[in-house]
Amino acid sequence: MNKIIVAIDGYSSCGKSTIAKALAKYAGYTYVDTGAMYRAIGLYFSKLKDERLELREVDSEKLKELLSQIHIGFIQVDGAQHVTLNGEDVERQIRTLEAGNRASQISQIKEVRAFLVAQQQKMGEAKGIVMDGRDIGTVVFPKAELKLFLTASPEVRAQRRYDELVEKGEHPDFAAVLADVNDRDYRDTHRAESPLRQAEDAIVVDNSHMTREEQMEVIYGLFDKAVNS
Ligand code: DC
Numbered sequence: 001m002n003k004i005i006v007a008i009d010g011y012s013s014c015g016k017s018t019i020a021k022a023l024a025k026y027a028g029y030t031y032v033d034t035g036a037m038y039r040a041i042g043l044y045f046s047k048l049k050d051e052r053l054e055l056r057e058v059d060s061e062k063l064k065e066l067l068s069q070i071h072i073g074f075i076q077v078d079g080a081q082h083v084t085l086n087g088e089d090v091e092r093q094i095r096t097l098e099a100g101n102r103a104s105q106i107s108q109i110k111e112v113r114a115f116l117v118a119q120q121q122k123m124g125e126a127k128g129i130v131m132d133g134r135d136i137g138t139v140v141f142p143k144a145e146l147k148l149f150l151t152a153s154p155e156v157r158a159q160r161r162y163d164e165l166v167e168k169g170e171h172p173d174f175a176a177v178l179a180d181v182n183d184r185d186y187r188d189t190h191r192a193e194s195p196l197r198q199a200e201d202a203i204v205v206d207n208s209h210m211t212r213e214e215q216m217e218v219i220y221g222l223f224d225k226a227v228n229s
Contacts, residue, residue, distance in 0.1 A: 002227055003029075003128040005143075007136035009196065010150030012100065012184050013164075014096035015207060015215075020132040021081075021149065022216055023223060027130065032074070032123055034133035034140075035103065037116050039094035040072050044085055063111045072119070073153040095179060097165065097172070100222040104184050107134075108191040134188055137199035147202035148219065148224035155183050156208045 008020050008073050017033055024031035048066070050132070058066075073084040082091035093099065113135075120140045123129060131140065137147035152160075158178035165172045188196040198204065203222060207215050 003025050003126070004226055005127050005141050006125050006130040006223065006226075007141050007144035007147045007199075007202075008130065008132040008150065009137050009148070009202065010132075011181075011196070012104075012153070012188065013158065013161040013181060014150045014152045015160070016132040016150050019148075019213070019215060019219060020130045023219055024130040026216075026220055027128075027223060027227075029128045029130050030123070031077035031081065032120065032129060032131040033081065033083070034116065034120055034131060034136065036074075036091075036094060037072050037119070038103040038107045038112070040083050041067075041070060041087045041116070042099060042106045042110055043090055043094055044070050044108055046102055058069055060111055063109070064115075067111060067115045070115075072116075093129070095168070097161075097177075099168075100184070101180070101200055104187050108187070108193060110193050113193050134196040135194040138197060139194045139204050145185070146223060147199050148222070149198040149202040149204045151204060151206050152208040154178065154185065157181050189223075 006020075006023060006027075010016050017035070020033070021031050023029075024178050032077060045066075069086075071086050073087075075082050075084055075089065077089065077091070082089050084090065094103075117135075117140055120131060120136075124131065124141055133140070137144055137149070155178065158174065158181045161181065162172055162174050163179045166176070205215065205218060
């Protein structure tokens with residue numbers, strides 16, 4: 001059957017990865033969580049404890065040299081996808097609120113984006129891929145056969161993130177989580193390098209008031225149509 005590329009973009013905590021994983025399973029495709037790649041780089045930089053990186057004062061050559069020492073991979077653990085950083089499973093470490101913020105910060109660096117975009121494009125060479133992120137339909141795969149742009153209100157997304165953190169044993173403050181969602185949206189949409197924006201040919205799915213089943217029904221339908229067209 002005709003294999004395609006599915007690009008899923010959208011704001012943080014709007015359920016992109018849940019939807020992308022379910023669609024990849026439905027299609028028998030590979031799922032790639034590009035946010036996890038940015039999170040892993042943020043973790044690597046934080047471990048270097050080099051404050052100049054935060055200030056983005058490191059020159060481009062030094063940055064490229066640092067990036068060349070980073071190998072990001074994906075492994076399956078008990079049926080779930082985990083990200084590896086230079087061979088170490090860092091899945092737990094990258095899923096905190098702090099790691100998300102760090103990822104949002106370092107994702108503004110041009111060299112970081114170029115480094116990851118090249119790897120992501122390679123992953124999609126054989127098609128048969130569902131990739132989620134912020135710039136997949138606009139920069140990584142501008143010719144993707146199916147582009148989805150997911151959105152939900154900031155309050156709904158903050159509640160989802162709050163519930164996830166509670167489930168992980170953290171004790172978040174809802175107002176702080178909502179403020180964080182708004183800050184992250186602002187940074188992701190206003191950065192100079194590949195800001196989050198909807199591709200012109202993307203299909204918008206606002207899932208604020210949709211159950212997961214309702215969403216998946218819509219998305220499976222869009223996929224079937226794209227594969228058969
Ligand atoms: O999807 P996520 O919350 O795991 O992403 C973490 C951060 O990484 C997000 O705030 C912005 C950045 N990111 C990006 O700039 N481009 C992508 N394709 C994916 C994530």
